Amino acid sequence: MMKKNLLLLSVLLLFIGQLFAQSLGYNNDRIAISADGNNQPDNHPEAKWPRADPDDWGGTPASLAIIAKLGLQDKVVHFSYNNFIDAPAHTTETNYMKEAVDGGIERWDFDASVFFDVPETLDASIAHLAEELGKSTAEDPLYFIHMGTSEFFYRAVQKVIDNGKVEALSHVQIISHSGFNDNHLRREAHHKMQEAIILSGNRLKYKKIADQNGCDNLDQLWCSGTDFTPWKWMETHSDPNIQWVYSRMQFHPQGKGADVSDAGMVYYLLVGDEFGSPAKFQSFIGDGIQLGAVIPVEGINILHDSRNAYIGRGVQIAHSIIPSDAFNTKINWTSSDPEIAYVSTKGEVIGLKEGTVTITATTDEGNFKDVVNVTVLTLPSCEDLEYIAIKDFEVAQIDTFVTAYKDNSRNAIAVDAGQYKDKFAATKKVFDGLTGFYNISMTTLTEEDGESTFRLKVNGQLVGEFQNPVATTDMEPYIHEFQNVLIEKGDEIQIESNAHSNGLIPEGDGFAYARGRWRALNFECLGECEVEEVNGLLIFEAERFPLVGHWKIGTDTEKASGGKYLYYGGPNSYQKVPNGQTISYTFKINNPGGYTVKWTMRQPEGERGGDLGNDAWIYFDDDIGRAKQEALTHFEKFVGRSTDDFTLNGQLDLHNNGQPWMSVVFPEAGEYTINLSGRSSHFQVDRIILYKGMKLDEVAEKIAEIKETMNCNIAGIPGDDNDDKEEPILSITPSLPSLILYPNPTSGMLQISGLISEAKSVSVLNMIGQIQLHKKVNSNQINLDVSALSVGTYILKLETNQGVVSKVFMKE
DSSP, X not given: OHHHHHHHHHHHHHHHHHHHOOSTTOSSOEEEEEEOOOOSOOOOTXXXXXXXXXXXXXXXXXXXXXXXXXXXXXXXXXXXXXXXXXXXXXXXXXXXXXXXXXXXXXXXXXXXXXXXXXTTSHHHHHHHHHHHHHTOOSSSOEEEEEESOSHHHHXXXXXXXXXXXXXXXXXXXXXXXXXXXXXXXXXXXXXXXXXXXXXXXXOSEEEEOOOSOOTTOTTSTTEEETOOGGGHHHHTOSSHHHHHHHHGGGOOTTSOOEEOXXXXXXXXXXXXXXXXXXXXXXXXXXXXXXXXXXXXXXXXXXXXXXXXXXXXXXXXXXXXXXXXXXXXXXXXXXXXXXXXXXEOTTSEEEEOSSEEEEEXXXXXXXXXXXXXXXXXXXXXXXXXXXXXXXXXXXXXXXXXXXXXXXXXXXXXXXXXXXXXXXXXXXXXXEOOSOSEEEEEEEEEEOBTTBXXXXXXXXXXXXXXXXXXXXXXXXXXXXXXXXXXXXXXXXXXXXXXXXXXXXXXXXXXXXXXXBOOXXXXXXXXXXXXXXXXXXXXXXXXXXXXSOOOTTEEEEEOXXXXXXXXXXXXXXXXXXXXXXXXXXXXXXXXESSOEEEEEEEEEEOOTTOTTSSXXXXXXXXXXXXXXXXXXXXXXXXXXXXXXXXXXXXXXXXXXOGGGOOOOEEEEEOSSEEEEEEEEOOSTTOEEEEXXXXXXXXXXXXXXXXXXOSSOBSSOOTTOOOOSOTTOOSOOSOOOOXXXXXXXXXXXXXXXXXXXXXOTTEEEEEEEOTTSOEEEEEEOOSSEEEEEOTTSOSEEEEEEEEETTEEEEEEEEEO
């Protein structure tokens, strides 16, 4: 039976290859690729610029994905990268190409022996390509995809000739799309592609297809510059390896990573289409890339019998896919009444008004469903509270834990390290305070002989954990805060701590152990959330504008944030601001400086994508709006285009002065007012967004996670170091370390790499900003055990001396 299935699979792959392979006579033949992508600076005076174009950092994973989708991994007989001849090896800069190549090899089972990092293995990589070129015959041709400069290929051709196999070059087909790759010389003595062809005696066949960049048209070819909108489908794809391809596009230093243009040559060769696009790529990838047995989804389980939510606050619905290693992990979330509570794509429920809703989770594969009833309540008043460990917590035997004891001399609960080395003890307490959201501060004691780990659980669910810092003074109080935690009266609080040795203090035949001592829990009651700017980001619903004139509220529970949007129902007013049609909203800024202005908008049905129904008049009080550096002293046209979805965009249209992005300068913290007035009939706006210190694709991620920014903690909004700048800041790329998480999703260990030596700590937050884990770090690669986390989506935040960098990962 297995042999029969393998035969059917082989026939299927052969059929797929024949179905798509339409270009240049390709028929499951050998493929060789050579790409640049060098990130280590080449400062030779003859080098026109030190680094390669970073488009290969995303183009290489996309190319490997195309090949793997068709099951042609074994046809790749050579892949060299970082192919700038005479460029240095990567010693001080991140080798993004190696990371991309290694990730593709591991994910899709390519033969690692045919991949070469050119600066590390120059002679071997040239010899290997020459060997493959020299094998070529009419029956076994080689297709060479030219993704880098030509000198590397020229030297391989020379070696073929030196080996006496020049006739083999008659059966080599070159595919190129870039005059830069063909003609760029890193050194004056280097050679162009045409010189390699002449060297072969014109035996080499050469095909130059259309330039695959096309960055000015978002819907055609393979580049959209800084606009990741056409590629966002990859970020939430059910195949985590397609999500990984998207993540590899995020490292471009100028934010122009929405460019995988070299992959267009692979697509052309294997699919026969010279004019690919993000949409065609999406259709081609389909449900993902499947290797070996595909584990189907068998169900979904919501881990709550019922759930309370509170107006203006979010609660996460814990859930798990059955089985946990199923291939397609995508879930669609719906609320039975979005006017009472809406649910995000991550399964976070936000209450809007009192009532009860049914939240349904439906698997993308198989349409398996599970539901939970969520009751939305008004956030009650709460009060600050303190629990003293030795007074308020019960010391008793708890299953799977050793028994703690009361260290009365130090007013702490502790673990008997003499009896229980490297073991966790636990103590419990039923919460008898008032239901509410709290910041919970835990006071521990540092110890010179070890750094104990502490965990806080509520009703058996992990809220977070942290490790004591290295102690310079024994028994010093240390305070760690768990932020924005929902605690309801009657909940069971459990504290766990362990005995730990750092191997520094000798004791007997071994080393002394810290005893996981902790003294107190302090609960700081948090009040109601209010909309305001948080760490350089302001998001608010357009429905917050008080309505006047022809402005109306529309309903779209599927597309609009919170189920509602604002639209202008009056006539077009292209020449002037209409009387009585201006709406105004006053908001609070905490961090002054220059902000970029965007919105999520939609054109009326029948006009989407065109030039109608796509704009409004805009003005900020006190002339604080800017076009480039010029103050905006009156209303100006603000414009965008949309699909059927509300689209993140927005720019000024100043007639003879172009279409610059709009910024606004807030000279100090305080309240400010934005004004919109009707211009295009039935124009729709969902949310207003102001931001600084972020790139547009980062903002797109935030608005998918956050409905509105509020003065309670917001998950994953980065801090900003540019408050002292007075001029508008349209795009800031903080000089922070690249953060690489693998595997992602993970069920246990999460490998974190790309860190710099100044890294200080790493934290894991859930999607409503609660700290789940906290750990001190001091190395360039660490392993973080996240097995205790519930299934779901989390944000990892790395604190460094340069600032904070964040990245999303999924726990299976």
